[in-house]
Amino acid sequence: MAASTLNYGTSPFHCTLGLFCRSRDGRLLNAEGKGAEVIIRHWPEILEQLAACNTTFKPLSSGLMVETTCFDAVLDHRGSLLEQSHTRLRVREIYRDTSKCYVGHISHPSQGTYDDAFLEWFETLLISTTTLKPRLNQQLPASSHRVCDSSAENFWNWVRTLFIPDSALRTQLDHEPKAPASRNCQAIAEKITALFERMLRNAAVADEWDDSGRNYFSRRVRDFVNRNEPCSMVLPAFPCKSPNHAKVGGSRPDLAERIALETLHAFVENVEEIYAPGATIWIIHDGHLLSSCIGVDDDVVSEYELNLQEMYRSMFGSSTDRQAIRFCGLSDLFFSKPDRIQTFNHSWVSDPELVHNSIQTKRSEAPELARKLVMASCGISRSHLRKLILAQDPAVLKSYRGLSRFMLQDLEGPVLAGQSASRKKKTASVVAAEMMARNQAYSNLLELLFPNYIRLSIHAHNNRGPKFGIRLFPRDRVRAIDDVDGRHEPVPIYDFQLPTPWHSCIVKVEGDEVAYLAKASVARQAISSARYTGGWVDDGGKGGYFHLRGVNVGLPIKVDDEKIEAPSVLHVDTETQSLLTRNNLDPYLEARR
Known part of the structure; x- marks a missing residue:
């Protein structure tokens, strides 16, 4: 965008x-x-x-x-x-x-x-x-x-x-702090940069990491190393599960979120082996920002945030682990200190036009106040956005149309039940415009509050900075698929943009060495085809997933590691480009470019 x-x-x-x-x-x-x-x-x-x-x-x-x-x-x-x-x-x-x-x-x-x-x-x-x-x-x-x-x-x-x-x-x-004279800060920054490139960075179609992004990332890391402080990164993510049950197994964090947290934690652990102060990744929950757009009640979002944090604490319980991954909610950004609440006047955000809630949800007072504050302090001009859409601005129109299609799919079910096809499309379009406005405002706020932090995104950016796209799932452990039968065939679109944990779930097929990331409907269709048996497994708080077993199970299939190497970003065919254009959207974060 x-x-x-x-x-x-x-x-x-x-x-x-x-x-x-x-x-x-x-x-x-x-x-x-x-x-x-x-x-x-x-x-x-x-x-x-x-x-x-x-x-x-x-x-x-x-x-x-x-x-x-x-x-x-x-x-x-x-x-x-x-x-x-x-x-x-x-x-x-x-x-x-x-x-x-x-x-x-x-x-x-x-x-x-x-x-x-x-x-x-x-x-x-x-x-x-x-x-x-x-x-320094x-x-x-x-x-x-x-x-x-x-x-x-x-x-x-x-x-x-x-x-x-x-x-x-x-x-x-x-005194003013001085950089540690004995530390080779540049060498350490380069090692951490190389580690990020190997473990987390997501290659984009038009990637500029080698041209300028690597140097930008390294300079940001060196700012922290100069001060002998943990390298701090901020990731807006983990909003809530999609309301579309064709995509997810339920409303609670499951094995998809667990693997994503393990991926982030493993990176921090590896940083600590290079650099004693380590790193901290701040996960900024953004579910309350968009809950009233995506048909999810505020209390459901709050429960998801709480369950995700409980999941992380159950996985990594030491004081060091608690510093590795930290969590912050939308309301925390404004009201984490008592004096901000005491001096705040609600009349400042009384304008009903601050947020447009076109979908009926149960809204709570604190999240609604925070949403209004985001828009009041950092919001864009909605009339300007409408002009860009009507003028068919190429970049804005592309995102608007893509997000409208995505929301039409994501809201399918109870949210749009009973509406005509034309009404559904109109609702999805209205929601898409509102989400674009809220997402940009949220990005603006984070720019002010975390100006020196390394900004991470679950979306494929050009990686020149200030934002860098990451993969929440290791290539050698999880593969994204659209079909269980064709799970060993490459899916070009997923080379550059993986589905998120909150729009999908993990599918395990007995005998395979890797797990699969897919919509819940993919697993259910495989079971209904009678070629697979199985179902949803609630693994005692460790994270639910689909477990499937082929009816005619042969020898275990070993996945060729060469097939899951990082893709080349220099040769992208026309069909793949078209797929990326149509599908490279996640309404919770995509507009933050």
Whole structure:
């Protein structure tokens, strides 16, 4: 999807120039976001304004002080149609004692109608929550070392000279982290990159990993290695089981999810063998974002999230394991700290147009509030989306049509029961447009909250960054199929895009060395054909699956490993390209490109 075309609006996200870290004396330590290059280029002028302009101070219940400075600026947008612009900028900052630096957010005025109190709440959320940290050994322009401490900071410096007279202790408090001199950071980053390529990376049809993606990935890894911290990655995934029972064996996580978690955990274990701090993969549950689009009740999504986490804890119970894979829900992104709930005003999200719920589901208060907040803070213009569809923008129209077809299939059953064929198509199209809008807004939010994390996706991206497609199933253990009888024949589409655990299930055929990933209907059709016996196996909490046995069982069939090697991305025939175009869609994540 052409996110650069689709991602247009007037939300706080679209008014964000970027996020930054700076030292007390004004050195720029990091900058992320769509306007990062502008921030870097104009940092001396921004720094001068921060020192000269009036700043307001607002304490938080956590003890942090939010400092807000507004000023007029002339920005040079090189490479854009508008080379220079006169604008009003707002900078909010807090000082983080853990990283010994200021973390700030820069924005320009919105053309939309947003309450100033909401903007303050959301921007404060960002600077107090974002994972952005100083980048060590970075190539940022040297700025003047004009002291840019605020009046409040100067006061606390004076207090510390009174109550912490020990100069050595003051030096320890004020130090900036340094990269470990003895560590060959680049070599370690390259080893972790090679491990990712071997264990997780999913090759795309038009893959740019070798051209630029590998270097991008390695640079992100090195940022963590320089700080001697776990390599942090974020994966929006594991929403809930599809409501279409022709695809899945039930609403609970099953063996498909179990194998996916094992795959991710194995990668982290292998990273630890290379690099002692290891890695952490954050699974960001996104089921509540779309539950009211896909016909799943909020409490069903909540139960799925809880069951998935319980499954992981039953598989890996140590404290190290708990750091390897971590879980976060939609509401956690906004309300993980008490002061955010206390200062939130529900009138900020009272607009009924924030979310369009065209399918009747049981909605819970917390998920519905979180959905509205995603759209209020990072949502795109729906009218712009409609214009792109009507204008038949190639990329947007392709995704819209493909997602509409997918939803027509996924909602088949109780959700669309009793509707005419034309009504079903219309409903699927309306849902597809809403899902595109929500998905893009969610991607925008994660970009702000996890700007320095390595972003993973279960979809086939071009792998040039910032997102990288991954495979949740090892090639030597699981093969995706559309037919049990033809399970040993290659299925070209699955060389580049595997079905997800939440849209399929595991099928085991007695005598075969690999398991199969398929729709539940594939297993049921095999049983109804009388060529196979068996059924669903609930394996005592380890994850359900279909177990089949051929009626005329011969010798076990050994799968030739050469048939499951990673596919070449250089030679893709026309038929495969057509299949990919029609089927390379997962409504829960596809729009996040």
